[in-house]
C-alpha cells in the first residue's frame with residue numbers, strides 16, 4: 001500500500017513535472033510570441049519614427065534651401081550695383097562683335113596705367129573716362145557692331161575727331177582718330193567691322209591710339225568726370241568689355257585690307 005501510494009505520488013509528481021514542463025514550454029513559446037510582437041512593434045515604431053524624421057528633415061532641408069535661394073535672389077535684386085562684376089559689366093555680348101582696332105597687338109590697360117579707365121588727367125583735375133588702345137598711325141578703327149552716328153565733333157583733341165555711335169544697348173565714342181566722311185553726319189548708319197576712321201598722331205603729343213569711351217544707350221554727347229564728383233551715370237567702364245572682345249571678337253574686320261604696321 002505504501003509502495004503503491006509512493007508510486008502514485010511519484011506518478012503525480014512526474015505528471016505535475018510534465019505539466020510544469022509543458023507550462024514552461026508554453027510560457028517560453030508565449031514569451032517568444034510576445035518577444036516577436038515587441039520586436040515587430042519596435043521595428044514598426046522605429047520605421048515610423050524614421051519616416052517621420054525623414055519627412056521632418058526633408059522639410060527642413062527644403063525650407064533651408066528655399067530660404068537661402070530666395071535670400072540670394074533678394075540680395076542680388078536689392079543690391080545689383082554692389083557687385084564689382086555688375087559694376088564692370090557693360091551691355092552686349094562680345095561674341096559676333098569686332099575689336100575696334102584692326103590688328104591690335106597690346107593688352108587692355110588697367111590702373112595704374114595712364115591709358116586705363118579712371119586714370120587721372122590734366123594734373124589730376126579730371127578722370128580719363130576712356131581706354132587708350134595704342135596703335136601706329138594709319139591703323140584702321142572699326143565699329144564694334146552695327147549702329148548709327150549720334151554725334152560728331154571735328155578737332156575733338158589735338159587735331160583728331162570724335163564720333164559717337166549708338167550700338168543699341170550702348171553708345172561708343174570713337175575718338176582721337178580721323179573720322180571717315182560718311183560718318184561725320186548724324187544719323188549715318190555703320191555696320192559692325194566697317195572702317196569708321198584712321199588712327200592718327202594727335203598734335204598734343206603722346207602716342208597714337210583709339211581713345212574708346214562707352215556710355216549708356218541714351219547718350220548723345222561725350223561727358224566728363226571730375227575728382228570729387230560722383231561718376232556720371234551714363235559713363236560706363238569699357239575695360240572688361242574690351243578684354244572679352246579682344247579674346248572672343250571677330251578678328252578680321254569687314255573693311256580692313258590694310259592693317260597699320
Ligand SMILES: [Zn+2]
Pocket residue numbers: 115128130131132211212
Ligand atoms: Zn584716352
